[in-house]
Amino acid sequence: MSLDPDTLEQFLDTLDRFVRERLIPNEHKVAEEDAIPMGLIQEIKDIGLFGLSIPEEYGGLGLTMSEEVAAAFILGQASPVFRSLIGTNNGIGSQGIIIDGSPEQKQMYLPCLATGEMIASFALTEPDAGSDAGSLKTSARRDGNDFVLNGTKRFITNAPHAGLFTVFARTDPTSKTSAGVSAFLIEADTPGLSLGAIDKKMGQKGSHTSDVILDDCRVPASAILGAEGQGFKTAMKVLDRGRLHISAVCVGAAERLIRDSLAYAMDRKQFGGPLSDKQLIQAMLADSKAEAYGARCMIEETARRKDAGRKVTTEAACCKLMASEMVGRVADRAVQIHGGAGYMAEYAVERFYRDVRLFRIYEGTSQIQQLLIARNMISDAAA
Template identity: 75%
Template sequence: MALDRETMRGLLDTVARYVRERLKPLEHQVAAEDAIPAEIRREIAEMGLFGLSIPEEYGGLGLSMEEEVLVAFELGKTSPAFRSLIGTNNGIGSQGLIIDGTPEQKARYLPRLASGELISSFALTEPEAGSDAASLKTTARRVDGGYVLNGTKRFITNAPHAGVFTVFARTDPDQPGAGGVSAFLVEAGTPGLSLGPIDQKMGQKGSHTSDVIFSDCRVPAASLLGGKEGQGFKTAMKVLDRGRLHISAICVAMAERLIDDSLRYAVERKQFGQPIAEFQLVQAMLADSRTEAFAARCMVLETARGKDRGETVSTDAACCKLFASEMVGRVADRAVQIHGGVGYMSEFGIERFYRDARLFRIYEGTSQIQQIVIARNMIRELA
């Protein structure tokens, strides 16, 4: 572990208390206003949560994968919008830079990402390139001193607030697939970069996405991530294991929150002269939810430890993402059922989590993509 046991315990206690006393009371406000209060961003920055996974030499906490998962188990017990605020800085928005960035790029961006001064955004998905990311059409044409970018990115998390975008574009139009794709670090405000309106989503209010549009957007040669063309897709793939484990941990946390809320309601709610928790069919829903959440927690922790040991965990990380994201959907459905009519009413928040949970099966690779990854890896390992 990167932190000593006592320091780590203090961090987890601090995050748990902050979630309980500060963030949970704001859940309804964030959902109603579709915005996180500015003071919350400042407080989260002061706690160092924007730099959980960023190395200490750049001002981050440098947490191991297991430690990051343990923090996510606490942070995920409230509205996912709060986690999303810091998610890209700790995940896909910084890890490519950490893994493949030049020393100059790391020095320029990582300290500001760790402090929360900058919000990062990962611009890969396009209108016609989602699960098939290698088919992206955004181009980066080489010119004197740099590149000119043209294309549109879609559903880009934190785009309306980002200070820097990791943008994937095709530098070699004659090479189809992943080999002709490069990654660029493009700062907000660069001429030719514009944003579409904030997307109106089914759930996860307060977490904003939008299109990112490049129209003859000129960037210097120094913005090419790692200084190498044709490495962009490889960089994107390298960050997936950590991202999938982080999202899996958030799914576990949301499930545990819903189980706790459902149990408390079942004990308090009376029908036919007794608490509904005494009815076996309600007990079955509670037991199934607890069992599945426990299984997901164990999967995520064990895989995170394997990653920290330097093991190849791509298959196991995909298993975690598939199981945990599907699991939280089932738990959320049971939570609505246990709460009955109350669970369907927006004022009580259960239906909000039901909608929020649905996205986990889509981003960071759909459930179907996880199945393909797992099966192909199994076949490759056998061969």
């Protein structure tokens, strides 16, 4: 359901003010302490950010795709860790339930996810199954009316804080592909589910990942999300929205980096005048602006197409590829414009340079996006 224009404008204005006045001033503290303060998490809950994409009937804001990317453009201008905290509740952690969940599953989990009372986590990746997710080894053996799960999931975002995991496991041991994989909704306190140590990462300090370990973890058959053996079909259904959301966050981060770089270049004096007077600096600023604007336009158009009910799998992959690669280039130029200062931790560009590198990896690597785009082009041409 789309918000009326006045309500949407009011919400986006509130979010913009919250990002500028509360999130950005706390970025350094969060990075230094590798944790978001509990008081700030409560503020994030209070303005409804955990339920951006969850339908209003379950307590969320029920934003359309276009409205969600508009919010993500703003939210992306603060440290990515804040978006990561709410990302799984709005994306892959809730959308599968919204699309394929039973009425009981929706009533049980979506209201808690919308308020942030419960954090969702999406447990797909394994030590030997990342981009080749169809090769996952986690097993789910039927035992009467239950399933018993065994395996290890790796690099699982928000796992240390999650109350609910969407776990993908192979229910058909004879299958060696994505066929025969099922999705299970498993609460964090279920016996047999445990966590590894919190991972130490290159960037995005304050956003936590860890292994999820399943050791004879017993769940009822009613924990299956959607139909047995259809887990990957459920996963694929949520990817378009997730990729557009991440793409918009990339644009937000790029726009923040451009703003910081421009301010620094206008203030910093070199060779008798401000850096911004130097044509080579102007070229880097202009290239960054043009690329960020191009990605923004792609995302807005693709979001409109999705809201109109059109299939946008290829276009969403194009957006993810373009935006994630773009923000990496913008971050690199931002460090270059700052010169030696850009290598110092006191400037946000140093942290963003590390933080945005992850965007080219999760929600499908750049290489996976290339394969998807090309394969869809070939399939469409052959039809």
